[in-house]
Amino acid sequence: MILRRVSLEVPSGSRTALVGPSGAGKTTLLRAIAGLEPIEGGRLDLGGHHLNGVPPHKRRVAFVFQEPRLLPNFDVIDNVAFGLRAAGGRRGERRARAAELLNEVGLAALAGRCVQGLSTGEQQRVALARALCSGPDLLLLDEPLAAVDPNRREGLRRLIVKIQEQRALTTILVTHDRAEAAELGQRVALMLEGRIIQHDEPETLFERPASPAVARFFGTPNLLRGHVIAGLLQVGDLALPVEGADGEAAFVIRPERIRIREQGSLRAEVREAAYLGSHVRLKLHCNQLVLEAHVPSDEAPSVGMEVGVELPEEYLWRLSEATGEPALAEAWDR
Amino acid sequence: MSKRRPFTWPIATTAVALFAFPLAALLVQAFGDEWRYPALLPQRFGLRGIHAAVASGAAGEALTNSAEIALATTALALVLGWPAARALAERRLRRPGPLLLLLALPLLVPTYATGTGLTTWFIQLGLADSVAGLVLAHLTVVLPYVALLLLPAFGPGLRDLEEMAMTTGAGPLRRLIHVSVPASRATVAAAALLGFLVSWSQYGLSLSVGGGIPTLPIVMLPFVRNDPEVAAAIALFFLAPVFLALLAASRAGRRVL
Numbered sequence: 001m002i003l004r005r006v007s008l009e010v011p012s013g014s015r016t017a018l019v020g021p022s023g024a025g026k027t028t029l030l031r032a033i034a035g036l037e038p039i040e041g042g043r044l045d046l047g048g049h050h051l052n053g054v055p056p057h058k059r060r061v062a063f064v065f066q067e068p069r070l071l072p073n074f075d076v077i078d079n080v081a082f083g084l085r086a087a088g089g090r091r092g093e094r095r096a097r098a099a100e101l102l103n104e105v106g107l108a109a110l111a112g113r114c115v116q117g118l119s120t121g122e123q124q125r126v127a128l129a130r131a132l133c134s135g136p137d138l139l140l141l142d143e144p145l146a147a148v149d150p151n152r153r154e155g156l157r158r159l160i161v162k163i164q165e166q167r168a169l170t171t172i173l174v175t176h177d178r179a180e181a182a183e184l185g186q187r188v189a190l191m192l193e194g195r196i197i198q199h200d201e202p203e204t205l206f207e208r209p210a211s212p213a214v215a216r217f218f219g220t221p222n223l224l225r226g227h228v229i230a231g232l233l234q235v236g237d238l239a240l241p242v243e244g245a246d247g248e249a250a251f252v253i254r255p256e257r258i259r260i261r262e263q264g265s266l267r268a269e270v271r272e273a274a275y276l277g278s279h280v281r282l283k284l285h286c287n288q289l290v291l292e293a294h295v296p297s298d299e300a301p302s303v304g305m306e307v308g309v310e311l312p313e314e315y316l317w318r319l320s321e322a323t324g325e326p327a328l329a330e331a332w333d334r
Numbered sequence: 335m336s337k338r339r340p341f342t343w344p345i346a347t348t349a350v351a352l353f354a355f356p357l358a359a360l361l362v363q364a365f366g367d368e369w370r371y372p373a374l375l376p377q378r379f380g381l382r383g384i385h386a387a388v389a390s391g392a393a394g395e396a397l398t399n400s401a402e403i404a405l406a407t408t409a410l411a412l413v414l415g416w417p418a419a420r421a422l423a424e425r426r427l428r429r430p431g432p433l434l435l436l437l438a439l440p441l442l443v444p445t446y447a448t449g450t451g452l453t454t455w456f457i458q459l460g461l462a463d464s465v466a467g468l469v470l471a472h473l474t475v476v477l478p479y480v481a482l483l484l485l486p487a488f489g490p491g492l493r494d495l496e497e498m499a500m501t502t503g504a505g506p507l508r509r510l511i512h513v514s515v516p517a518s519r520a521t522v523a524a525a526a527l528l529g530f531l532v533s534w535s536q537y538g539l540s541l542s543v544g545g546g547i548p549t550l551p552i553v554m555l556p557f558v559r560n561d562p563e564v565a566a567a568i569a570l571f572f573l574a575p576v577f578l579a580l581l582a583a584s585r586a587g588r589r590v591l
Contacts, residue, residue, distance in 0.1 A: 036500065055500075057499075057501075065494070069497075071512075082499070083503050085512065086502055086505070086508045086509075130502060
């Protein structure tokens, strides 16, 4: 993956989630920061130190990979202490430090165990402790939960947040899961096709996306393109009250903000209804407009019903660029 | 419950028999003080062959020389073969053909011919009839074997572990010691064993480059025609380090990375 015009500034002591679909360049960016991928141009700084050309082992940048990458010839505690061993630390000191970290990640009882017997979740905790052992200035986590059993992800998620906050350790975490990005990142950067499209607080990316591509990635497929004339958005035969200046415009609204009523001037037919546990996802056809709405299961209409649709004005978000980014939107569609 | 494998025993027995038969023949020959045609076994067993081999002193000196040369050659071949194999395995060369050809060349040419070619240069460089000269000469055939055997050691698995080591602060040397070599222990052990054996049993190069330095194959060969019992006794000396090398390699290779 080739990265182009990537600009990302991460505040010291913060936790940033780098999110995007597979092949967007997230891992490549992380690897470039760690020095595992060469960079041909640009500048990489960490706390005022220029990192271009610095070999990976001298960058003080720790990396937790998607797979734990533990050394099978070492037991758990020696795996954790590997960084100190590499730095020439004394055996007693490095084992004491590793024991503290194992305690912190909840694996103190497994210190002497061989790593092959551990679950993937436990192995990833060992990898996290190992990354922290040498006291890095920056922690990079590349989809650390991807290989972990879904039932154990919550615990590891909480652990990552706790460890980062206790140390105020600058952390960049890669994920392709937008919910995980919102939960783990104090700020979230969306990458599409080797570029960072928007870098902001999670709520902003969900509620106030910068482009249709961002909206789609963060679960807002409802794009209304039209013209604003005297406070009304004209989309085909529809006229919706909106704020803002007259002219060509594109608005988005999140599926959970759309309200379904029995009555209403905007009528739509329910073409699909998919039960998803926490809600029902509806596909609504309203003339040429197709909308997606999420409603509680006990309020969900049946397929084929005609319902009234309300698009609250306060939740209609006007995109800054009316035409959006078609190429990126298509990429995300793929 | 494990499945029974009906052919395991016959295959294992055949393999052991194939290995044991020539060894048994060697033992009988080495201790057969009197053995006249057409008897299948000697009429009298004794230690004449062993005494003759030890008394000449040549076997002891040859054993030391062979061990020194084989160990040094193997160590050098591992040091040089590692980066060569890595470059080939990780496809770092745009055109690996010439390097592969260069590696294979000494294997395609009879060793005596290679040795004859080297002798003139070695004489001029003062390396002929010296242990150092023999090590360099043996290296020409041992290095290709070692490099080619090391090829499977390199792959994504090793690269992943080395990347992990880099990001935990390990420099190149510590990565090699703590990660790369232990991770490819079995392959290194196999390469080292083969390298040792190729050098240990080298006759053509030893004769052409270092005829004045007795090694076991050089010392043993004249006895093969003249006194097979002494040749067999020397061959027993020949076998001992081979078994040790085999044992060490199999122990090293068995350890999980």
